């Protein structure tokens with residue numbers, strides 16, 4: 127049995143990925159040794175690749191992707207232009223090139239800091255194609271450090287964006303994960319694990335959250351509509367994104383969307399939009415009446431249509447609930463697994479942006495990071511084509527972290543975050559696991 131370690135996942139009982147790493151080595155032999163410099167300044171031409179650019183366009187064979195100063199300088203038919211003088215070339219005949227994958231929902235930090243564990247986990251994730259992650263609540267003291275180390279190249283790691291969590295006071299009294307993540311700070315007063323009431327100075331609370339280096343607020347639990355609105359407006363005013371649970375108890379899905387949340391997490395929590403009453407306590411979150419609430423109930427469709435109109439991203443996290451239900455059937459409400467797939471299929475069909483997040487990056491002891499499983503799950507259970515699942519894990523996940531201008535597609539001007547695959551992922555989504563090498567801002571990492 128793997129030990130189960132307390133990790134700040136939205137499903138309280140998911141086994142740890144970030145801290146129980148066993149003896150597995152980071153699978154990036156040949157990767158940069160020691161400290162890296164910022165970017166590779168030489169020009170590199172990846173030739174004869176079949177490019178899947180992450181925009182949703184079909185694969186195009188025979189392309190050259192030109193990389194300069196860590197960015198994509200040009201994409202064109204191989205042989206149609208002369209190569210720049212001094213350019214290094216790599217022949218990617220028989221290979222597929224996709225944008226770097228972005229897991230839009232992870233929790234890297236656990237109860238106790240484990241730097242060696244983080245290094246192994248992050249190096250393994252990068253070697254398996256994940257070039258960025260969005261951490262959705264944890265210990266921002268550690269996340270700030272890891273994020274900086276990843277950005278400077280001091281560790282081999284996906285780039286890390288993270289959130290500052292805010293919730294109502296009852297959450298902090300109840301939740302052992304929040305207590306562990308903010309150990310050493312006054313419970314509920316850490317700027318990244320902050321209790322909010324009607325008496326809180328929202329402007330100061332948001333400013334302190336921003337000071338942690340967080341990209342966004344994560345509105346987690348036990349907040350009324352008025353505070354969801356107030357925090358969202360103030361966060362946007364100060365340049366932070368707002369990520370929320372799909373239901374914040376008692377604030378519901380439509381409340382979060384109308385308040386202006388940029389992304390909402392967990393398709394399963396959308397069911398509360400059609401519940402007669404939303405409890406005040408988030409402990410009920412995975413226990414909606416899935417057997418009787420129709421995924422296409424008009425109240426839920428109204429939420430989806432509002433999300434579509436506003437561009438609110440749905441962070442579906444399907445796989446983790448299915449996995450948890452299989453491991454421990456009593457841990458989620460009856461019918462949740464089929465329901466979350468059905469509502470995500472509906473959302474996708476109606477044009478809602480859906481990203482790819484796992485709530486559990488994985489463990490280096492495992493064969494692949496769970497993001498590959500989430501992508502396959504979207505295809506096998508929620509009506510996505512393989513191409514659409516790739517878009518979810520690249521372009522849309524980049525939008526979720528507010529970086530779509532610089533990451534998420536293979537287009538000129540973007541950072542050269544690229545994954546080379548040995549088989550066609552549009553023929554079989556499981557081929558995203560066949561990673562040959564990974565480029566992060568133009569720097570190569572061998573698998």
Ligand SMILES: [Zn+2]
Nearest residue numbers: 135136262485
């Ligand atoms: Zn989570």
